[in-house]
Amino acid sequence: MDFEAMKTFVTAVDLQSFTKASQKLNLSQPTVSFHIKSLENYFNSTLIDRSPKRFKITQTGELVYQRAKQILGVIDKAQNEVYEFQNQMRGNIHIGASYTVGEYILPSILKGFDDLYPDVDLHVRIANSERINRAIQLHELDVGLVEGQVKQQGLASTPFSEDEMIVIVPPDHPLREESSQSFQHIQNQTWISREIGSGTRAMLDLMMDSYNISPKKLITIGSNHGVVQAVKEGLGLSFISRTVVENTGAEELILDLPYVKSMTRYFSIVTPENKEEQSKNVQVFIDQMADLYALKLS
Incomplete structure (x- = not known):
């Protein structure tokens, strides 16, 4: 197996361009094409569907790409281990x-x-x-x-x-004025959430499922700071890490809801x-x- 060809293929896919791959690897464009062609010959399959106007990885190309990333990662790790041992x-x-x-x-x-x-x-x-x-x-x-x-x-x-998850609410939200709060008050509300795949989003989904909460709207923001700022601006409620709230100086947003039990992760x-x-x-x-x-x- 030609590891240089494998590295060239992975770089080309990552950058979606033979030209950019040749520039990054300091190789001529014909060399990049030769490396990828030799890899296609090895697997007896087209790995990249290419034309003057498009660059698209094939299904077999995707399989080879994932395995090649793993193999190159292991090789890089081995090089680091040898270096660490010697130095x-x-x-x-x-x-x-x-x-x-x-x-x-x-x-x-x-x-x-x-x-x-x-x-x-x-x-x-x-x-x-x-x-x-x-x-x-x-x-x-x-x-x-x-x-x-x-x-x-x-x-x-x-x-x-261990980290505690807490509810944060805008400073002037009507929920803060309720003298006797119940689950009904947090139904049909706008909630600010992290993206799917984040641990914070998983905890929000778990909380909503546990208490059968139906949001009016779910707004997704890809950063903790963005979520906190959105709540400060009155965009909606959120269920977020106490660690985040304390480190962003947003303790005033915390609202203790007696009917929502503390959840930790x-x-x-x-x-x-x-x-x-x-x-x-x-x-x-x-x-x-x-x-x-x-x-x-x-």
Whole structure:
């Protein structure tokens, strides 16, 4: 298998262009075409349906693309491991974090690690929990810190902290004027939510299902800060992490609804299930997390 051809194919698909792939990889365009053609010959299948006006990956191309990403991720990890072994706590760690963890919890963890191991380069990707878990499956990331349950195959997770979910309401919302509140008052309301795939959205859906709440409208915003700001502006209610509210100075938006019981979720460390795939740097990072949060790791 020609790994250079595989890398060229993945880059071309990512950029949706042979020209951009040649520029990024510093290859001539004929070389890019040759690499992809040789890969198509190897699999005896057309991987990219291309014409002067379009670039579209085929179904078999999609299969090869997903596996190629995994293979290249494993190779990159092996190179990092060899480098780390030869240079002792140098190299890289690729860390993924869900938005709540990445924006409000991870920075202090990184500071503690960087103080101890300044020669290790830290690369952080922040996305919703589902995307982080998927990236770990594909070996694009070494370790993830996410919220909510981890159900994807091939992953191991360890809870490291608990987080409370709370209702926040605009300052001048009529709900604040009700002397005797009931479920009826939160029916047919506009709710502000994170996107599907985020741990916060999963908790909102669970809360609404548990209490049979029917929203008038659901507005989706792809960031925690955006959700809080939307509530401040009076756009609607939300069900969000206390960690987010306290770190954005929005405690005045909290409204204690006696008929909605407190709900909690966990923040978890996520790694590939096969512990042998962890580099020394990742093991040290996880060990530091274990010391910080008094975790017992198997």
